[in-house]
Amino acid sequence: MLDEMDKTILGILIEDARISLKELSQKVGLSSPSVSERLRRLEEKKVIRAFTVDIDPAALGYNLTAIVRVRPLPGMLHIVERLIQEMPEITECDKVTGDDCFIGKLHFRSMEQLDGLLDRLAEKAETNTSIVKSSPVKRRLPPLG
Amino acid sequence: MLDEMDKTILGILIEDARISLKELSQKVGLSSPSVSERLRRLEEKKVIRAFTVDIDPAALGYNLTAIVRVRPLPGMLHIVERLIQEMPEITECDKVTGDDCFIGKLHFRSMEQLDGLLDRLAEKAETNTSIVKSSPVKRRLPPLG
DNA sequence: TGCTATGCTCGACGAAATGGACAAGACCAT
């Protein structure tokens, strides 16, 4: 499905998505038209979902991060889901099996702000919040193998 | 700290980090050297941590995702932290306040694989695993405001 | 053996990035 060359290319792009085709093609030992074509196919196949930029939330003033587990009260599941989607401070959220229904990541500037955000959920769900102290594993890819 | 122009630029780059300087500069209404200079500064200030590529784990064969909460047994904290860092299937992990000490995201191909991975933690920590059913909020940025 | 698919290279041309010289505005101390 993905050959070694594709994986090499992806590995390089993860570290620098703005590398020029030329430099990329030199690193992997192909001509730039072939690399260009491979990129096109990787995008087409949705292996590459997007080229994007990794921004430090702290640089935007969000010095604090929390992980929130959310268990909607009976009958509130869809309302809570919508509520979560409409809170832009929640930057990712998964719906999961188990007692908790949603697990999300929240960026905020102060405890007051956190309190305000959680209050909006409190009427419709039980929440359990853990403040992030550090990130032993930064976002990375699972093995390409 | 970040002016409106920077935020506009970041907003565009989040959606397409490989956009040409020229097109980017047209969209924001500056010349390309100035945009280039702004990018340089944004990288220098570490607002932009990296230009990267968003890859679908499913395209690499990881059809399943779980969120794992890990509570090391007494005295095992550092060993567990190292263990987590050395498990490449864990693609992000935070150290948090509260009963759980670590919360991580895990990509895997089969229940057997999940079982194997959790077994490696089981001797040194209690774990609590939630399988991801869907992702109501895909990775996004908190408000730039 | 010969047909076709795929995936590559090469070279040329137009497009884009870069670097240098310089201008406009904000701010400050004199």
Next chain:
DNA sequence: ATGGTCTTGTCCATTTCGTCGAGCATAGCA
């Protein structure tokens, strides 16, 4: 006010890069 300087911008010439068309090599297969 005057002049210095710092920041952020433009413009333009040069260099670098991406894309396109044409053509070649290999693998799979009737």
